[in-house]
Amino acid sequence: MNIIMLAFPNVQLLDVAGPLDVFAEAGHQLGNRSAYSLQGVALEMRPLRASNGVRLLPDATLDSAYVEIDTLLVAGNPSMADYERNPIVGDWLRRMSTNARRIGSVCSGAFVLAHAGLLDGRRVTTHWNSIDRFAAQFLDIEVELDAIYVKDGSIYTSAGVTAGMDLALALVEEDFGRRIALKVARELVMFLKRPGGQSQFSAPLAAQIAERSTNRDLQNWVLDNLAQPLSVEQLADRAGMSMRNFARIFKRETQLTPAEFVERARLDTARRMLEETKQPMKRIASVAGFGDASTLRRAFLRQLGVTPADYRHRF
Secondary structure, rough: OOOEOOOOOOOOOOHHHHHHHHHHHHHHHHHOOEEEEEEEOOOOOOOOOOOOOOOOOOOEEOOOOOOOOOOEEEEOOOOHHHHOOOHHHHHHHHHHOHHHOEEEEEEOHHHHHHHOOOOOOOOOOOOOOOOOHHHHHHHOOOOOOOOOOOEEEEEEOOOOOOOHHHHHHHHHHHOOHHHHHHHHHHHHHOOOOOOOOHHHHOOOOHHHHHOOOHHHHHHHHHHHHHOOOOOOHHHHHHHHOOHHHHHHHHHHHOOHHHHHHHHHHHHHHHHHHHHHHOOOOOHHHHOOOOOOOOHHHHHHHHHHHHOOOHHHHOO
């Protein structure tokens, strides 16, 4: 099976190397190193400098790449905005998509596929730090905020960096079954299916507080008073607004309901305490405003897909 990895200058090296190593290891486990034929493709046939300074030598350009493609993947890039609207790339992707069995992206590579029109009406994901920009640009594409990777028909998209390896492992399982995928996962010291979603890796809620928000003082007050009840009625009263008007303005400015903001603020505090202290769960639940450890646990499972104990162990 021919696998093409399309990359641009300043590419995140692991977005390229990670998935390709998964495919290569699958060939090794199968006893057939030609099970996957791997090809790196770039805009020009000269060394490509990755974001970490390492130089990659592409196998082909858009004009000389395989005509028969089984899987086409687009690697992510910190400078993706410089390439995602390239009309030559868009035309090439649309042309290749008519022959490829499946097309996918790693991290911000989703922007290239979206600008080429290949994600219209699809469910997709991308790196948590790029999701807001992606959703604002592509209103007809359904973005899955917490997914490690998403399959929608023959289109596959993945979250940031190492999630490309999760996606590649899922493709190996599709092609050769669970037994081979499990062997690959063991050899590369990976989860066959990673527990939880990408929310567990995302930035603190404080980054979502808009500098010009009329609710900024209230948001900061919430962060300082998490142990209080913090009902919508209490928050609206403190803001000097009716509940209905307060809820409407708050949602408009933060893209969260007041209740969602409070729960995420509490989660962030609990996450920070789990990462930085040895406080018992009961104390963390109390300080963060969850009341008891069981409520804390339910919130973690609902929002992050992992228990507080698992999160502490991991981070």
